[in-house]
Each structure stands twice: as C-alpha cells, then as structure tokens.
Amino acid sequence: MPVLLVGLGLGLAAPLVGALAPARGRTLLAGGLSAAAGVLAAVAALGVLLGGPVLRARASGLLPLAGASVRLDALSAAFEVAVALVVVTAALFSMGYTHGASASRPATALQASFALGLLLVPVAGDVVSFLWAWELMAVASLALLLVEHDRPAARSAALWYGAMTQAGAAAIMLGLLTLAASAHGVSWSALAAARVSGPLAVVAFVATLAGFASKAGAVPLHVWLPRAHPEAATPVSAMMSGAMTALGLYGVARVDLGLLGAIGRWWWAGALVVAALSALYGALHAATATDLKRLLAYSTIGAMGLGLIGLAAAGELRASGQGRAAATLVVGVLVLVGAHAAYKAILFLAAGLIERASGTRDLDLLGGLVRGMPRVAGLVAVAVASAVGVPLAAGFVGEWLEIEGLVAGLSSHDPGGVATILVGLVGLALASGLVAVAMVKLLGIGLLGRARSEGAARAREPHGIAVAALGLPAAATLAMGLVPGPVVAVLGHALGTVLGARAGAPQGRWDALHVGVTASTLRPLALLGGLVTAVVVLRGLARVGSRGVRAVVAWACGRSDLTARMQYTATSFAEPLQRVFADVLRPDIDTTVSPEEEAREIERVIAYQSRVGDAVEGGLYRPVVRGADALGRRARALANGSVHRYLAYGLVALLVVLVVVG
C-alpha cells in the first residue's frame, strides 16, 4: 500500500513542479516525477497481480460527499500496469523530446495532471473518486489540446473533444449514480454486493456503456478521436491513444461486466454488433489514411473495437451460461489492452520523432527512413508486428485468446447466440486483416523503400532518452509475445472481479499457454526455436549448395534507373481498398489535368488527390450541429436589441415565479 500511495503522491507533485519550476529542468523534473509515479504504481499493481492482497485506503475529508478511496484489486492492477507502461514511456520520452511552447508551465503541469488522472482512474475505489479521476483525465487532456490554440485545427479538435468527452462523462455519471442510488452505497464493493438488476440496471448499462465506449472510440461516438489524437502534442497523443482509450474498456469491464446484475443478454448482443462495426470502421479508415497520426488514431478505434467485441461477447456468453468461454475472452481482452498500450505508445512517439526529423507526417512524402533512423525503424517494426498479430509479439497472444474464446462460444445450441458470436468473429477477422494492411502500409511506405521528399531523405534520428524510452514498451511487447504463459496466468486473477468466477481461465506456464475450452495450446518459445533451427539449416544448405551461384539484385525488374516516384505511395497502396469500400468511405477524389502549352493532346501534369472524410461525422453529426445552429439563429428573434423587450422578459419571468411560488 505505501508504494502505491507514494507513487500517487509523486504523481500529484509532478504538476506542481511543472507549474512552479523554472524553464531549465522543468520537463526533466516533471517528467521524472511522473515516470517515478508510474513505476511505483506499476510495482504496487504487479504485487497485487502476483497474488498479493487487495489494497484499500480511504481519506474521508478529501472529497465531498463520500471522501476519496483507493482500491487496487486484480482488475485495477491489470489496467494500472498497462497505463503505467504508457505513462512512464511518455514521461521519459518527453524529457528528451519536449521543448519550446509545449514545455511551458501550463503545458508541463497539464501533462503531469493528465498522467496522474490516468493513473488514478483504475485505482479509484468508489463512484465519487472514480468520477473525479475521470474528469481530471478528461479536462487535463482537453486543456492540453488547447495549448496550441493558435492553430484552427487544434481549436476545432478541442471543441469536438470537449463536447464528446463531457457528454460521455455526463452519461457515465448518470449511469453510476443510478447504480449507487439503487445500491445505497458508492464503493465498488457495495455496488457489487447489491447486484442491481431490472430496468434501472438497463438504464445504467446503456448510459455507462455509451460513455465508456465513447472514450474507447466506438462508432458512432468516435468522431472526436481522429481529430484529437493527431492534434495533441506527441507524448500526449501517446497517452491518449495507448492509455486513455483503454480506460474506456476498463469502465466496461469494471461496471458493466463486473457490477451489474442480470440484464437481458440481447443488450450485450447489441453491444457486440456495435463493437464489430466499430472495429471494422476504424480499421478501414486506418487502411486508407495517409496521415501518419490519423492512421494511428483510426487504428486505435479498430483495436478498441476488438477489445469491445471481446467484452461484449463475454457478457453475452456469461448470460447464456458459457462462463468458461467468457473467461478466455476477458483474459484475451486484458492481454490485448496491454499489447495495444505498448505498441501504440511506440508508434505514436515514433511518429512524433519522424515528423520532427522529416518535417511531415504525410506518408505520401515519407519513405526510406530506415536508413536515416535505423533504431526508430526497428522499434516501429516490433510495434507493427504486435499490431498486425505476428506470432512472437504481444498482439498475437491477445487476438489468439479472443478468437479461441469466440470459437468456444460457437458451441452453444442456441441459433441466436451463435449468430451473434459469428458477427463478432467475422468482425474480428476482417478488422485485424484491415489493420494489418494499415500497419504494413505504415512500415512499407513510410519507413522502407526510397525517400519521396527532401525532408524524408534528410531525416536523422535523435540521440538520447527520446529514442531509448521506446525500448521499454518494445521490450514489454517481445516479453509478452515470447513468454505469454505467466502473463496470462496472473491476468486470470482479475476474472473474479469481472465475471465472479475463475472457471475456464487459460492456463499459463513459462513455455506454454493452454486454453481449456478449445483444448488448444500455444508454445511461442518452441515456435521461436523451430524458426531459428530452420533458418540455420537453410543457411547451411545454401552455403553448401551455392558454390557456383552469382549474386545479383533481383528486385527492380533488372532496371537500374528506378526513381522514388515509381514506388507505391500510401494513396495508391490503399486505392483498391478505397475502391471496394467506396460506399462506406465516400472518398472525395479530385483529378486535375494541366495540358502542355503548345500541344493540347499532351498532358503535362495530372494531379490526383483523394481525401477520405468521416462519413459518420458528415451524416450523423453535421445535421445535428446544423440543427442546433439553426435553432440558435431562430432564437435570435427573441433578442432583437430592444431594451424594453428585455425588461419585459424580466417582468414576465418575475410574475411567473411569483405566481408559481405564491
């Protein structure tokens, strides 16, 4: 317990230091304190995960109504470790990366407050503390978007984010207060003991799910995410994408799965369909995006969609009596959250380094970065492997467990349930395929090949802690991918909180991971051993049999005069997909032909531009915004500038109040 409290204390000190310290050393001090806070919180959480007792603390005078309380159980710990990984990485990164305007007092203090909010949300022990921590996280990140308020894109992103996050927070508050009022208590344990069910539980389910899913970027509540994440400063966008969205999943696991009593299973089936659509939508946009950070933001929507599929399917399966499959799914989602936190932190931070080194984050202008930025490219390759789901990286373990859980769920005898799970399975498969396209595009177009612009050709990687910090999540990714057994074994402790039972949890040893419900086993170390053996044997054979063989460049069709413009670009790579899904994506394509001066038949320049806007934003939100705007304009008739009219409003209001009260 002292470790956690000291950690949170350091986290609280970080914003104060950021606000008070002089410019020299401000980012170092605040970043160091935030990183230390994250490390201590992770240590405390690992202690709980390894079988330690649940940590609890209360300070009755700290917050109004119910006081502040801290509770670190296995579910909190699983998310706390993932969040702390991102917070520590981002804090160390910004010690070497942040300078100039984003190192100002407010920016530093707000970034440290955001980190503190992220660390507090999973350990909040009751509704009131949770809402405070949630708001701290939301408001600090909103203010961080406004640090660069002189850019219109940042202002517009902040407006969208502010509206969506506050609406989401209101929905969550409504849901949690409904629960607390029916349970006559505010602590998680009181709510869990009450097992609220019936119509009020449905209200709480819908409200909290909408709020949490909005934070996790579920369609159609995602519109803030692809705007806000790319506009924030790099360490902030890493924390938003890697940690904050994951806390949306934490909310679903904690409240909707863990605290609510029985609600109809079809509510969960509906959530599953939304989650599948969301995963597909995010992945599809990621595959067609050409802006590096926008691609990453959409892939976050895709990855969180996969997590939501797992949680919703777990709810559905538990309600239909297949608790063992649900257990596999929940553990899979927890692994996925950890894996996503690690690889998304690497990718966003690397995107910041690439943008700074090359001056652009447009994939169509990048390429060949592997030569100038070899270490960054290597780290990005590890992250991409995890995101794509290559075995031996963390992402694969999570997706494998989730697929195993869904397949186990198919053994139900009820056609409706099977159909629902099939939707999840298909959504998962298609979305991971599309995310793979996006990630291959990122790596292949952005980092390999030849440079497509001067800036990309000149890009060199920085030295120092900014790159070294990325080694931490990369190491975590590889460790989770190579030895998933112990990780899965300790994450199984969280099942008691989420599902109420641990039956069916995947078994993990140091060298193997076994899923009971489908009787399948994963042995990454054996796979690695086989792979190494195969490579060694093939190389040996090649050496033995290659005496008379001449080595030539096999690429480039035998030509030597290839230029960078002959390569695939990000746009052309995604063009077939964009064509297939044109009805969903509604791209805005613009082809301009400028002919030669003297000969009209000869075309000199053909400019092709394609922009993919957000169809949900255009179709769903724009009409609402327009309607509100029109209402506002019409309401102006009430205020025509006449003093007498304003005074008359006052008199009428006074009379109405008098009559009503009297």
Next chain:
Amino acid sequence: MSGLAGALVDLAAVAVLVIGVAGLWRRDLRALVGLLRVQGLALALVAATTAASEHDLGLGVTAALVVVVKAGVVPTLLVRVARRDPGAREAAPLINVPSSLVLAAALVGLAVVVGAPLHALAPGRAAALAPLGLATVLVGYLLLVTRRRALSQVVGLLVIDNGVALTTFLLTAGVPLIVELGGTLDVLLVVVVLRALLGTMRAHLGDVSLDQLRELHD
C-alpha cells in the same frame, strides 16, 4: 407600536405605493422626479416612525440616510438632467396611461395575493403591509418596461429600489445599517453613472429615446 405610529406607518407605506402608481400617470419628466422625491420622504417616514417606536438607533440613522440620498441627492441629480430640455415629456409610452393604470391595479392585486404568506414571516402590524412593498416593486418594473425616455427608466429603477427598501423596513424593521448603507450607495452610484451616460447619449444622439437604440457596439 402605538396607535399613532401605526397609523403613520400605514399612511406612509400606502403613500409609497400610490406615488409609484402616480409615476405611471405623470408624463412630465420633472414632475416624475418630484414624485420620486416625495416617495423617498414617505419611505424615510416609514423608517423613522418604526425607529422611534422601537427605539432603534440604527434604523434612525438609516432613515436619515434615506432622506439624504433618496429624497435629496438622487432627485437633485436627476432634476439637473431634466432641466437641460425643459418641458420634456414622455411622448407616448409603449402602453398608454389608462391601460398601464389598469395593469398597475392588476399587479397590486397580484402582489397582495402572492404576498400574503410574507405576513407569516414576521407577525406584526407592519408585516401585514409587506405586500405593498412587493406591489411597489412590480409597479416600478412596469414603469421601467413601458417608458421610452431614458430618464423615466431611471425613475422606474429607483421606484423598484424603494419598493425593496419598503419591504425590508416593514418586514424586519430594516436590515442592518451596513447593508442599507451599501445598498443606498449602490443606488447612488448607479444614478451617477446613468446620469453621465445620459449626458453622453444626449451629446451623441440628441434626444434620448431608448426605442431607437437597437444594437450594442464597442
């Protein structure tokens, strides 16, 4: 409270209201300011009588303050504004005089009905008159809403303030002196500012009719 004091308070309180209603009737601006002066005196009479019968020194000081500010300084300031264009009249109120008198009667009725519970707050002879204060507030508001001239609107504002003061005198035998002092100085400040504003408006726009002012500009 002796019979005489009670009768005096009754008379003065009713006078405050009647003068407020008379403000709706008179259209000559100088006469309007004259009414305001008399209303201030009537208000001071309420305070002074209550102070004398309750032997309350603070309330006595308040009464003196009311005489100085509401019957002295403020009307004098307003008269100076009115004197700049002698014979200025409220041209045509938004609601004509007979209708606004009828409306005022309705408002007084409403105030008496909804103000009845006020009596329960402070049982006593004076508290029973509290609805008169409420009625004065409503009449002042009506004056504010229906008059076009800036000066008449200032008068309306002051009638509202007098109504509030009357209510407090009747209900609680006056708020603490310091609060009354603050409130009175506030009113004085408002009048001084409005007077300066009216002077500027006249310089820029000529005759001041608020009807023609439709937009705010920097």
